Structures are given as structure tokens and as C-alpha cells.
Amino acid sequence: MSALARPSMEDAPGGPAAGRATSRPPRGHGPNFARVVTSEWTKLTSLRSTAMISVATVVVTWALTYLAANASSVDPGFVPLDSLTTGLLLAQVGPLVLGILAGTGEFTTGTFRSTFTAVPQRLPVLAAQVVAAGAFALLVAAATVGAAVAALVPAASSRGISLDLTADGTPQVMVGMTTYLVAMALLGLAVGALLRSPVPAIALTVVLVLVLPVLLSLGSELATGPTSAPVAADVPSQQSVVNTVVTFLPSGAADLLVRAPGSSGIEGAPDLGPRVGALVLAGWILLPLTAAAVRLRARDVA
Template sequence: MPTLTHRRADKSQNLSAAPEPGTAVPPTKYKVTGIRVLRSEWGKFWSLRSSWITLGVAVFLLVLFGTVAAYTYSSDGAAPGGPPGGSSSDSDAVSLALTGVSLAQLAIGVLGVLLAAGEYSTGMIRSTLAAVPRRLPVLFSKAAVIGPVALVLTTVGALAAFQLGVPGLDDEKISLSLSDDGVLRSLLGAGVYLGLVAVFGVALGMLLRSSAGAIAALVGILLILPGLASLLPDSWYDTLNPYFPSNAGSAVYALHDSSDSLSPGTGLAVFVGWVALTLALAAYRLRKADA
């Protein structure tokens, strides 16, 4: 049993170890790690109303246009959502279900741009880089947050569009089921492509540091560039056209190979190359230029 003397001695030791009133207590030091930066970017992403709205719009466009295209399909008319002058004979159940990809890619890409360039517009980037002096984890964490989220949600949207459109094609020759060869791969490929588009938007936003400029670049690269390429000589156009970002990306989710397009695997490799190149340029500028 401790005696009264021992208790008084222990109490005096505790009092002597306690800091004196008015003495500054040193702050706890937290190490900046990749996981902590990733958690920070995850929190910022979901705290923005634009994230919820834009993701919802992208999925809605996928489901709406895919379903409407299936129910308005006619084997005697033009293919809904197809190229101008295109025939319905060029369509299949998967291409109809993925009619909304061209619009969904803009929504997803713009979201990626806003996630990156939006901090430059508000000046928040200075606080972010002050907290993460090495800088590059910020870029890679933004890409790691939005890429998988966009992939999962747009894949769900593509699957929903296909399944909802199946009853509308019951009596048509192009009708397919999810178990048919290549169908699931194409629908998953659409999600992979849109996930990469989101990362592409982040890279453009970090590279150009302007929301308006990066969105204009995104639209120009994905939609306008292939059209402008038709002004090239035919031999150049035939050679270069499959390697433009959006054309390479569309090969990823195409059900059938075409003579004038890349295979799904090659298309994925080419589009990943475009995204990686843009990320590398954004990383270089982030390291070398001031915020």
C-alpha cells in the first residue's frame, strides 16, 4: 500500500512535469503523405455541389439518350444518334445504348477541368500547395479521385441504358443480350473511356490553369479536331484519323472492329498515351511554374 509520503511525492513530480502557465506548447507535427493528400482531395471533391450535379447529368444523359435511341430505332430509317447520312444498318444494340457517350464525355471532362482549374480561379490553389509543398501528389490525387468515380458511375449508366433499351429492340435483328459476345466488354469499355476522359480534364485544367481555356481545349480536342482533320489530304487523314483521342477512345467501346479504326486494345493504349502525355505536361508545369 502506498504511503501518504509516496502519494505526495508522485503529485509533486506530476506538477513539476506540467508546463508552466503561459508557456507555449509546441504544435503536433503531421507528415504529409500520399494517403492524406488523397483523403483531402476526396473530401474536397464530394463537398462541391458541382461534383454531384455533373456526375448526375453525365449518367442521366447516358441513360436517357441510350434508351430513347433504342425505342426510336427503325430498320428502315436513319440510325438515331449516328453520323449524318448514316444508315441504321450500321447500328447495333450496343451502339444505340451508348448514343449518349458523346455528350456524357463533355460533362465528365468539364468536371475534371473544374476540379483542377477551379482552385486556380478561386485562389485556393495557394493554400493547397502550401499544405503540400511537393505539389505532384495534388495532381495525382485529383486524378485518382475522379477517375475511378467516373468509371464506376458511367459504367452503371451504360449498363442501365442497355438493359432499359432491350425491350425496345425485341423484334429487331440487331437485338442483343448482355451475355452475347462482346456486349459486356463494350459497355465496360465505355466506362473506362469516360473515366479516362475525367482524368484528361484534370490534366488539362492543371496544365492551362483556366477553366474556360481548359474546357475550350477539351471540346476542341475531343469533338472539333477529328472534323478539322477531314481537311487534310486523304492519305494523311486515313493514317492519322484513328489516332485522334476521341476516335481512339471510341474504339475502346466499339462492339465490332472496323477497317478504318483501331482494335479495342490498341485504342485503349493510344488514348491512355494521350492522357499520360497531358498529365506529364501538367506535372512539369506544376513543378516549374508558380501558382
């Protein structure tokens, strides 16, 4: 029998060729974007730390708002809703850490090898992380805002005041609080995806969001003390310059989202309003996220 007519072992039933043929995934079962999002959602929600951080964020917000409202309830002009946003100062830390965990999880656990083998284009994985982290942060933010509202009830009841959540721009403030917390989660994800390590990412975001505004304001106050030379009326003072810089930082831009309509901004700083504040905050998110996408495509992840 000639070589052309001789059947090979690969062509035999159950041979290697048959194994290769049957090992191919059927059409419609590839890693489409919806499945990648589901995978990233499962990774994020299956972590014990995710649940712990979420619960801590809600509890801390309730406690801080409750304490602030009770402390203010002795004032004659007590308005319970004025204390609604007092818990955000620490509440934002939780979403930041959640976003960092979502952005660095692939690299800290080593699962990026199998993930990028299944999704060689890589960028859909980053986009799926944004969707999953944003959706989960939205749930946490809604629960956090609800906890802040609930914390006002005891103090308001003690003064016989009913909470009207539809008056004085309160709906806009509540939406702004929700957007604030979701944006912090996305900022944490963007920095985490860029640095690929949780410790440097947490350090950088905490300094940028919490420490830097305080240091700038404190340094400006010390520099413009009572012994400082007077500043001409037509020349911006150092305090005004610092306040302008703080306004364009992530926390300053986010703070614009939770101000009641008609309230004044920081003295000496431009009054950007909530819409421009949202754009500035979006820029802070997109900048490291774009850099993370470029690094993901241009460099090896091993």
C-alpha cells in the same frame, strides 16, 4: 543571479517555448498520401456542379440511347445492342468537365495556398487529384453504362427480343465504354491542371475531342469532291490521311475501345485495335499531365 542561471520567459510554463512545443503535430498525423486523396475527394464531391454534371451525363446517355434504339426498332434486322454506344458522343462531355473542375479547382478558389503549405512537395496533390477524379469518374461511368443498357429494354421488349449482355463481345464493349469515360475525365484533369483555368481548358478539350475530328473529316470530303482529280491506287488518298489523323486523336483512339470484336475500323486508317487505342489515349493523358507536373514543380503557383 547570473544570466546562465536566470530562467527565461520562454522556459517558463506556458511561455512561448512551451507553446511552440505543444503546437507541433504528433507523429503519424502529417499529410500522408491517403489523407491528401481524401481531401481531394471531399473537394470534388462537395461541389454542387459535380452532382449536376454526373446526373446530366447519365440522363443524357439514357435519352439518346433510348431514342436511337426506338428509331431502329422498326428495321427488320433490328439488334438492340447496336445502339448501346450511341449516347457516348455527348456523354463524354460530362467527364471532361468533371476532370477540368478537379484540375482547376485549387486555382480558381485560391485554396492552392493552403494546400501547398500543407503539402509542400506539390506532386502528391496532383497525384491525389488523379486518383480522386478517376475513382469518381469510374462511378459515373458505371452508372452511365447501366443507363445505356436500361434504355435498350423498351425497344427490345417491343420486338420480343431479350438482351444478352454476354454475347457478341458485349462485355468488352461495356468495359470499353467505361474506360472511355474515365479516360475523358483524366484528360480533362490533365489539361485543367496544366492551364489552371476552366474556360480555356474546356475550350481546348472540346475542340480537340469534338470539333477537330468533324472539321478534318468535313474538309477532306469537300477537298475530294466529284470534281477532284482521281488518285492512284498505290498512293494514299487525302481521305485516308485524314482518317489516320482522326484515329490518333483522343476521340478516335477512344472509339477503338467500344468497337465489337471483328468490326472493321475507319476506311483507309490503320486498324489499331482496342489495346493500341488505349495506349494512344493514355499518351494523350500523360502528355499534358507530365507538363502540368513539371510546371507545378518548376514555377511558382502564386
